[in-house]
Amino acid sequence: MSSTAHPTPVARPRSKGGPTPTLTHLRGATATRARELIALYPEPRSALIPLCHLAQEQEGWLSPEIMVDIAALLDLTPAEVLGTASFYDMLHTEPVGSHLVSVCTNIACLLNGAMELLEHAESTLGVNAGGTTADGAVTLEEAECLAGCDGAPCVQVNHRYVGAQTAESFDQLIADLRSGARAAEIPTHGTLNRVARTTGLQADRNQVANERSAMAETQAQRAAAAKDTAANKAGA
Amino acid sequence: MAITEAPKIITGRIGHADSHTLERYLATGGYDGLRKALAMTPEAVVHEVDTASLLGRGGAGFPAGRKWAMLRKSPVTYLVVNGDESEPATFKDHLLVERDPHQLIEGVVIAAYATQVSQVFIYLRGEFALGLERVQAALNDAYSLGAVGSDIFGSGFSVDVVVHPGAGAYICGEETALLESLEGKRGFPRIKPPFFPAAIGLYGEPTVVNNVETMSNLPWIVLNGGSAFAALGEGRSTGTRLFALAGHVNNPGVFEIEMVKTTFRDLIHAPVLGGGIPHGRELKAFVPGGVSAPWFGPDQIDLPLGQDEVAGAGSMLGSGSVVVMDDHTCAVRASWRITKFFARESCGQCTPCREGSGWLEKIMERIETGNGREEDLDLLLDACDNIAPGLTWPPQQTTICVLGPSIPSSIGSAIQMFRDEFLVHIKEGGCPYG
Known part of the structure; x- marks a missing residue:
């Protein structure tokens, strides 16, 4: 541009x-x-x-x-x-890993097992929420509502929605991220x-x-008119 | 009550897989509303929106036409579109920016023409990576079409639109915090009154801030007339509205529904909408309008989905997001998580909110984890009372913005509704729901 x-x-x-x-x-x-x-x-x-x-x-x-x-x-x-x-x-x-995996645990996701999913993610990745895996591939974070509540528990990778996840699909997701299998869809x-x-x-x-000066002129006229009206009222 | 056959005003295109493209938009009447608006005077466009009685769809429900009328006359004015959708369980704007970005842009240009603004910023939540790309791509197409930019469709009206990414802060959905953020600062809400953004806004100039959904309604309103919009719904709640339904329902999603004519029962249970609660369970409670709203119990399920109707019953329709909790839900766990959210998102400017949210979170957490003390329930309510004295609805304001006082109103209602459950947690050090 x-x-x-x-x-x-x-x-x-x-x-x-x-x-x-x-x-x-x-x-x-x-x-x-x-x-x-x-x-x-x-x-x-x-x-x-x-x-x-x-x-x-x-x-x-x-x-x-x-x-x-x-x-x-x-x-x-x-x-x-x-x-x-x-x-x-x-x-x-x-520093964060090359894939930022955000697991929402806010209310709609909480009701659909998000806390359990986050615990699963922490144990399989071997890091606490906020941490990065030793190979630098994944940073796991506990997120606030990501506005994807119809696919709860909601997960984003690099802020791309990957849909509701189960423990099994989450493991597959991580494997795919590591192998680069989903690189096109998750840049x-x-x-x-x-x-x-x-x-x-x-x-x-x-x-x-x-346009600006025309607008300013109109305003000045309006102000003047208002002043006149006020003056007339005062005179009457 | 029943689900009416109201027209789909803003979701009509969303069934198409290519709903976000210019081709689909033009093939389905796209930019006709803008062409019509440009042939009218700006005053006439404002009049149509006034007639429509379009209430802002961001949460506060302030009439859009009146907000525009408040815009102080000045050589430089701005229009800012609030697309920082972060209220928990709200996901309607997400749908609109990803699936129908041209409708948003058309609405934005109509609003800019009506208010005679020549610079617009669309502030989108940073987490909407695809949405940001879609809106920017649509904007590029709209510029090429001549629907944005200089001398739009030969009318002599010009406007520039910039897409601005947020960076993850709930508070930036508050309009003055959003303006601070757009100025490149921390998202600290500004003190108001006396000066609302319509008087002193972005860079100190008069600014209109409108929600994405509000903007998306404008093409239809201009094309079909404000009275056609006002004919839908009832009272002040006119037209249709997007409701985001989530939690324990068979069919969570965003539904466009005629205001007032439909009830929470319809929304949750109708087969074409929520489809009922899974596993044959019963309703325990629901949040009627974003987590800042006080909860409702099963006895309020027949309330109509209207702004004044819900307000009259002691809560708010807010951002139009409804969270359903079934009878296996632990009320303590749910309110703890909501409190944790507020504690994390408090911007830190005002003491009652910054300190109060932290206190509440700590106390809630120890009750939830089985370490609650006998005096904790009173302590919770006392802390709530210090954030919003009297625990009234709407809450009393002790802070610059409404984030702080929203905490007592939502979790205070949960404590009052499920006091016994809190007591069981405290006395037995565990949850009856496992």
């Missing part, structure tokens, strides 16, 4: 005039994509969460180094990036590099500016 005209003529604070930041960890297409994402927003900081997702698509998690890159792109401090990132469940400040972390915006921001800047 092109990062050309944005339809809102909002004054956008850009980097404070310094040179383009040098990135040490965000690479090639991902770095380009990061700059495209920033251009979508009136304020660069709005791209913070998308950029964290993008970094995780490359690295799997948010390393301190990559947060420095994100901060540089957004004119923030690395602490501000971490401060936001640490709030969100999907942003990992510790690695994230979506932002897979489906990008193909068309740019097509609104013509001048046109939008004209």
Whole structure:
């Protein structure tokens, strides 16, 4: 996509005039994509969460180094990036395995055996919820409601729904993940590099500016009219 | 009461395997509503939505038309679509974004035209990987078609739509927390009143925040007229609504049902809807509108699915998600899990919620694991009372947003309904249901 005209003529604070930041960890297409994402927003900081997702698509998690890159792109401090990132469940400040297996145990899943499924998963994988297997293939997490309650207990792998699972189907799922048998349907972390915006921001800047001033004019007229009415009332 | 033959307003296309594609959308009347809207004045579009009496489908049920009318006039305004569906057992927006993304986009552009907004953000839950891809792909197609972007269908109206991924935080479904998150910050709800997003919203500018399902209704309302929508349902609860049914039912799923005309009994037991409770068991309790809502017992099963009707009975229709618990369900375990959810998702800003949810979770956990103490039940209720004094419905507000006070209202109702069960857990150190 092109990062050309944005339809809102909002004054956008850009980097404070310094040179383009040098990135040490965000690479090639991902770095380009990061700059495209920033251009979508009136304020660069709005791209913070998308950029964290993008970094995780490359690295799997948010390393301190990559947060420095994100901060540089957004004119923030690395602490501000971490401060936001640490709030969100999907942003990992510790390494995760190549497959993040999320087992929901919230109410609808609980009623359908989710807790038992999670216990089964913990014992077969040999890790507690939150842990990663020694081969780095699987990180298991106990998730809150994943909005897939008609397929309870609900399981996601890299945030792709894999349908309701039994102990047996879960074991098969893990075997398939390890062998790569379901790689096409369950890609690695994230979506932002897979489906990008193909068309740019097509609104013509001048046109939008004209619409804005017309709107402002109408408002001024309305205000003036309201003032007149008020004055007339006061006069009467 | 019975299940009516109301038209499928927002799920009509979902039976098709390719319901998410532009081809299917155009073959089934797609973007006709937008074309019609663009030929009307924005005021006329707002009037149709007002006439429809479309109540917001996110949970609070505020009329969409009135929300739009509150938008402060300003040179820069925003429309933000709330697709951060995280209320436990709610999965209707998931269906809409994955299976009919063009309908959402068409609704969004209609709303943007009605409110004369030229920048829209669709905030989708980060866990919707496929949904994010589908909406972005649909948006690309819609731009190519000329349904989004500059000079839409030659009307002179322009709008830009950006899909924004969330990152996993229940609180971001609260509209001001969502705006904070969209600004790249932690999802901390903002203090309101006095300033609601319609006055001071995204980047301090007036902002309308509407739910995915609310937006998805707009193409039909514009095409068929607000009065046709208002003719469905009853009273303030007009039109059809999506109900997400889960838990102990034979046929869990999302059902589009005419408001008020259908009861919880129909939803749970009708063969074409929930199909009854498995293994021939009986109903013990049900959650009528997301886990923030107080529970109902079997005696309330004949209540109609209407906003005011459920509110009148002391709970809420909320996000339209109904969780069924059969008579083998342990009420302690269920309420413990709900409490754990709130404790985990409390953003931490306000003391009653942050500390109270932690207290409640710890006490609940020790009761559930057989380590409860005799005074625990009173302690639970006391902690509840400190979060929402009086345990009234709707709950008293002690915090910035409604997350905290939702905890006592849901689990407080469970304690009151199943007090004996809690006592058995405490006295015998175990669960009668095994």
